[in-house]
């Protein structure tokens with residue numbers, strides 16, 4: 460490794476050490492410290508107006524810009540997030556003590572998304588150091604609430620603030636299809652996330668004395684859940700999939716050319732014994748272009764060590780739906796709420812409460828921002844850039860389109876086995892270095908007109 464690379468890693472470690480878990484109230488101070496850290500990095504590379512944008516009760520947004528390229532050059536808006544998912548589960552080395560193993564850096568947020576925010580900043584730094592200026596105008600908007608729905612940035616993007624003026628957004632928060640294969644993500648699923656609250660009575664009951672006569676909130680919750688999706692993976696919410704727009708023949712054909720082996724995918728990524736999902740659709744379509752519904756956790760009753768014979772009167776199900784083109788979060792939310800009511804057994808009350816939502820997005824590929832990004836990555840990785848979709852959600856992409864009318868260029872440098880949201884999250888160091896090269900080259904190409 461070169462001295463420059465070692466220096467980069469040392470700096471990235473400083474960023475990864477901050478436990479900026481946005482969903483955990485006890486980490487609110489760390490999230491703020493992380494925002495300050497990002498502002499410091501942006502200012503240190505020569506960007507101007509580096510500031511935290513605050514809103515009461517929300518995690519700060521970090522903004523900075525450099526607009527010295529001139530009005531005839533495009534303005535790009537870099538987007539990423541400095542918040543991370545919780546770090547529960549079994550880690551080989553602690554989540555916030557970054558460690559290097561086999562060419563990877565392991566830490567919560569390594570790929571999602573601190574490593575990728577870092578590479579954006581370092582690409583700008585490289586050009587700034589070399590030329591004393593940048594080939595295009597740039598703005599940075601780095602948020603601290605992406606993993607919890609992004610309310611603060613949503614309000615800011617809707618506000619019409621002049622700092623949002625840009626021709627395209629560069630979003631680094633997705634994955635490459637395979638190691639060494641340069642990838643642009645051109646579609647994301649939307650999401651509706653919330654809880655189903657179930658109540659079967661006023662108090663827990665002795666399961667021997669009342670079992671057979673009293674309703675059970677957890678049994679009811681399970682009944683509701685199985686009514687929403689059948690054993691084959693078909694969603695049973697009335698009308699839910701009616702509007703879904705299938706991928707075009709050209710996009711399907713491009714997916715068919717991607718290197719993919721289902722058995723390997725099962726073994727190396729899913730790490731289970733069988734794939735599931737809607738019959739009649741292949742894995743790409745099931746994960747990129749079909750909606751789905753998952754349960755994330757069920758709370759209620761007795762979950763401690765040992766046994767307790769109780770009929771629980773309360774249960775909460777954490778649940779989300781992923782949405783695709785042709786669906787909207789508002790309609791899907793209403794449909795789910797109604798389906799929960801319809802499936803609720805007698806004597807029980809159930810209610811769906813939505814936390815946050817994001818619309819699905821599809822980006823157009825016939826513009827210079829996409830074309831030059833594909834070209835820059837082709838040059839750096841030495842292979843043709845592939846266009847894929849992702850099943851994940853990045854709420855801001857739909858909002859940039861809706862409020863700013865700008866395309867998002869999703870240049871992602873994560874890998875499918877980076878363990879996003881799971882223990883042992885990592886970022887491949889070669890992707891960090893190539894990512895910086897590709898991003899710097901992209902800015903040069905954008906400035907070349």
Ligand code: BES
Pocket residue numbers: 571572605606607608632633634650815817849850851852853854879
């Ligand atoms: N970076 C991910 C989304 C992603 C992952 C896109 C892999 C493409 C490939 C992002 O940080 C994320 O996890 N988003 C959440 C959004 C939600 C909490 C609103 C998601 O998809 O669950």
Ligand code: MN
Pocket residue numbers: 540571572605632
């Ligand atoms: Mn992310």
